[in-house]
Amino acid sequence: MTDPYDALVQRSIAQRLALLPPARVRAVPPGRGHRRLVPAALAAILALSGALFASEVNAAAEAEGLGCVDAITKVQLWVAELTDGKLTLVGTRPASISVRSAPAPMAEAVPAVPVVAGAQPELEAQLARSGTGCVVEIR
Amino acid sequence: MDPLAALYSVTYLDAAPLTDALARAERSSWLKDCEGAYDSVYRGIVAMGATPEDASDAVQEAFERALRQRDAKDRPAGWLFIVALRIWRRQRWRQRLFMPLAILRHAASSEGGTEDRLDLLEQIRKLPDRQRQVVVARYVLGLSQRETAELLGISAGTVASTTSQANRRLRESLGGLP
Numbered sequence: 001m002t003d004p005y006d007a008l009v010q011r012s013i014a015q016r017l018a019l020l021p022p023a024r025v026r027a028v029p030p031g032r033g034h035r036r037l038v039p040a041a042l043a044a045i046l047a048l049s050g051a052l053f054a055s056e057v058n059a060a061a062e063a064e065g066l067g068c069v070d071a072i073t074k075v076q077l078w079v080a081e082l083t084d085g086k087l088t089l090v091g092t093r094p095a096s097i098s099v100r101s102a103p104a105p106m107a108e109a110v111p112a113v114p115v116v117a118g119a120q121p122e123l124e125a126q127l128a129r130s131g132t133g134c135v136v137e138i139r
Numbered sequence: 140m141d142p143l144a145a146l147y148s149v150t151y152l153d154a155a156p157l158t159d160a161l162a163r164a165e166r167s168s169w170l171k172d173c174e175g176a177y178d179s180v181y182r183g184i185v186a187m188g189a190t191p192e193d194a195s196d197a198v199q200e201a202f203e204r205a206l207r208q209r210d211a212k213d214r215p216a217g218w219l220f221i222v223a224l225r226i227w228r229r230q231r232w233r234q235r236l237f238m239p240l241a242i243l244r245h246a247a248s249s250e251g252g253t254e255d256r257l258d259l260l261e262q263i264r265k266l267p268d269r270q271r272q273v274v275v276a277r278y279v280l281g282l283s284q285r286e287t288a289e290l291l292g293i294s295a296g297t298v299a300s301t302t303s304q305a306n307r308r309l310r311e312s313l314g315g316l317p
Contacts, residue, residue: 008313012313013274
């Protein structure tokens with residue numbers, strides 16, 4: 001097998017590459033300066049704010065006795081709390097929602113706790129859909 | 140004491156420092172070879188399409204990895220090139236994530252007007268990836284056909300045909316030189 005090595009092409013490439021500035025050596029090794037620090041700091045800030053937000057939302061839901069509902073409903077409760085200061089002024093329909101923190105078969109043994117009166121319809125629906133160990137009644 | 144056991148113990152005791160010394164010498168020679176290949180690998184990464192700044196960073200990081208290597212590898216230039224190439228490609232993906240910054244930086248770095256003088260490099264960058272790798276390995280790193288084949292994990296025949304194709308295209312860009 002013949003070697004198609006082309007000395008002219010090699011020489012031309014060498015001439016072109018000779019025009020390049022010499023390789024510079026960084027005092028700070030590449031990849032260990034701001035290039036890695038910035039994404040790491042952003043990730044840490046995101047993770048921390050996410051954890052704080054989750055804790056805030058959970059605390060708001062727990063305060064209303066709704067620790068067992070799903071995450072979306074918890075966020076909605078938190079938003080309602082933020083906008084109104086309390087949950088009862090959101091909707092127009094006269095309705096109330098009771099929550100019992102117990103599985104369905106044991107629901108009768110646990111007294112229902114009225115939580116929301118006059119909640120938004122979609123919030124009621126969310127509460128009604130929530131499942132595990134949490135009985136929600138809309139009246 | 141059993142003479143054979145005595146011999147084994149003496150051999151073991153004597154061989155350990157000798158092995159260490161050999162390993163140190165081999166490692167020192169490996170690092171020396173890496174240092175020698177530094178500049179050609181840098182130029183090879185530029186020929187692959189990197190900016191001089193990105194190529195410098197990639198080669199420096201590859202060299203740092205070479206310093207941490209426990210075992211010496213064959214063909215330090217080839218090893219350094221492949222590692223630096225991977226590092227540069229990873230950097231390029233990161234840069235695409237932050238494209239506006241990369242565009243600004245490219246605009247700032249291309250004010251020197253060196254593009255006209257580096258036209259052949261532009262032609263190399265337009266070659267398919269495999270042809271570019273072969274051209275850089277052969278003409279920039281100075282590897283033989285067999286060494287290039289081993290480095291890129293392809294057959295010597297493929298290296299030959301790829302080199303021929305690349306030669307044809309590069310000669311066309313050089314103005315149809317004979």
